[in-house]
Amino acid sequence: MSKTQLKAVLTQDQLPTDYYNIQHDLPEPLPPPLDPRTLQPMSPEPLLRLFAKECVMQEVSTQEFIPIPEEVREAYLRLGRPTPLYRATRLEQKLGTPAKIYFKREDLNPAGSHKPNTAIAQAYYHRKEGTERLTTETGAGQWGSALALATALFDIDLTVYMTRASYDQKPYRRTLMEVYGAEVHASPSSKTSAGKKFLGQDPNHPGSLGIAISEAIEDCVTHDNTKYALGSVLNHVLTHQSVIGQEAKLQMEEFGEDPDYIVGCIGGGSNYAGLAYPFMRDKLRGRSDAVFVAAEPKAVPSTTRGEYRYDFADTGETTPLIKMHTVGHSYQCPPIHAGGLRYHGKAPSMCMLIDKGFMRSVAYTQNEIMDAGLLLAQTEGIVPAPESNHAVKAAVDIALECKRKNEAKTILFNLSGHGLLDLKAYEDKLANKLIDYEPDSAALGKALESLPVVR
Numbered sequence: 001m002s003k004t005q006l007k008a009v010l011t012q013d014q015l016p017t018d019y020y021n022i023q024h025d026l027p028e029p030l031p032p033p034l035d036p037r038t039l040q041p042m043s044p045e046p047l048l049r050l051f052a053k054e055c056v057m058q059e060v061s062t063q064e065f066i067p068i069p070e071e072v073r074e075a076y077l078r079l080g081r082p083t084p085l086y087r088a089t090r091l092e093q094k095l096g097t098p099a100k101i102y103f104k105r106e107d108l109n110p111a112g113s114h115k116p117n118t119a120i121a122q123a124y125y126h127r128k129e130g131t132e133r134l135t136t137e138t139g140a141g142q143w144g145s146a147l148a149l150a151t152a153l154f155d156i157d158l159t160v161y162m163t164r165a166s167y168d169q170k171p172y173r174r175t176l177m178e179v180y181g182a183e184v185h186a187s188p189s190s191k192t193s194a195g196k197k198f199l200g201q202d203p204n205h206p207g208s209l210g211i212a213i214s215e216a217i218e219d220c221v222t223h224d225n226t227k228y229a230l231g232s233v234l235n236h237v238l239t240h241q242s243v244i245g246q247e248a249k250l251q252m253e254e255f256g257e258d259p260d261y262i263v264g265c266i267g268g269g270s271n272y273a274g275l276a277y278p279f280m281r282d283k284l285r286g287r288s289d290a291v292f293v294a295a296e297p298k299a300v301p302s303t304t305r306g307e308y309r310y311d312f313a314d315t316g317e318t319t320p321l322i323k324m325h326t327v328g329h330s331y332q333c334p335p336i337h338a339g340g341l342r343y344h345g346k347a348p349s350m351c352m353l354i355d356k357g358f359m360r361s362v363a364y365t366q367n368e369i370m371d372a373g374l375l376l377a378q379t380e381g382i383v384p385a386p387e388s389n390h391a392v393k394a395a396v397d398i399a400l401e402c403k404r405k406n407e408a409k410t411i412l413f414n415l416s417g418h419g420l421l422d423l424k425a426y427e428d429k430l431a432n433k434l435i436d437y438e439p440d441s442a443a444l445g446k447a448l449e450s451l452p453v454v455r
């Protein structure tokens, strides 16, 4: 037996008791959401029609720790929390790096990604507040299946609008949602007037996340006792994900390590914030000089080539304006396999931290990240989600940099999900069929030009 410690596993008692809210420690308060008509700050009041009251309160709260309800902790335990944290020694050896690489296993719950961490909390608050039915949208189906799992546990009905292209191409995630008892419609659908409008233009419309959001919100506001849930970007979602980093901190202590690099992929920012913010808390208090690296696709380069400014959170221009790094809400995200990273903006708190230099970001092409995924599969035996491969790639790059400089640094990345329902991406990679999309400046400039100007 090797003497090297390969994994850190926490006991049931070590499951976090509170969520950590970064808004308590940000260098300045978050810029307020604005009303798109008046460009004046908006009160959170209208959000109450859509979201659970507890979530709306958390959205604007600056309270450092928010107790995790016992029922939610019990559901976390049932679904495999605390998740283990592994050391990737075979990957280290393959790279020939003196660096140590650790990763957090958010792929291990029954839905296969970090998303149940917030889905369970949101479903619980809704149950407690008497919500009988939820609506939501999903692209590739990760969020839809996480919420379907959570609503099954808390006995709430769920209707999911799934983009038509994914509905046809990813039938297994649709089936998974139905197994958990959710009702799934291909979007655009004939269930809503928004859907009918797009179907009228093109009966074979492939749909988009923006259209699916409009349908889910319309369904919510036109039905009694129905609310809506969102799987990323919002402050309360990031707060729920903080269980990842709180556990990881304990686990790195168990390894006797303090990570020099903390790495993750960013779609809306929630899984990476989940891992990073409990460590960022130390950095914001001057107690750590860890380097934070967020990885995004070159096809959707919000933080690496976008602008930090006010934009709509959706394509249909129905939401308040929020300040974030964005490529513009009208930007057509190319059809990359990492469907969870096809979002024009990023979470406001993360964007502030990037803007102020507390966090850096990098971008990769599809072929680069899938190569990294193959490397992890062939060394550590785990097949990551295409989204997670962005984090793997960033960790590998840092490890190779350490090799050049002969530095034994410690790297921690988040494995946000498994790729066993994304084998098409691997099939295309192995058949050399993956296209590397990179927008030219003209395409990016055009989407940014149309944004509201806020002084």
Ligand SMILES: *Cc1c(COP(=O)(O)O)cnc(C)c1O
Pocket (backbone or CB within 6 Å): 112, 113, 114, 115, 142, 143, 231, 232, 233, 265, 266, 267, 268, 269, 270, 271, 272, 340, 341, 385, 387, 388, 416, 417, 418
């Ligand atoms: C949805 C998803 C992401 C991206 O969303 P974030 O909010 O940025 O975490 C990343 N990885 C996986 C596996 C996902 O399902």
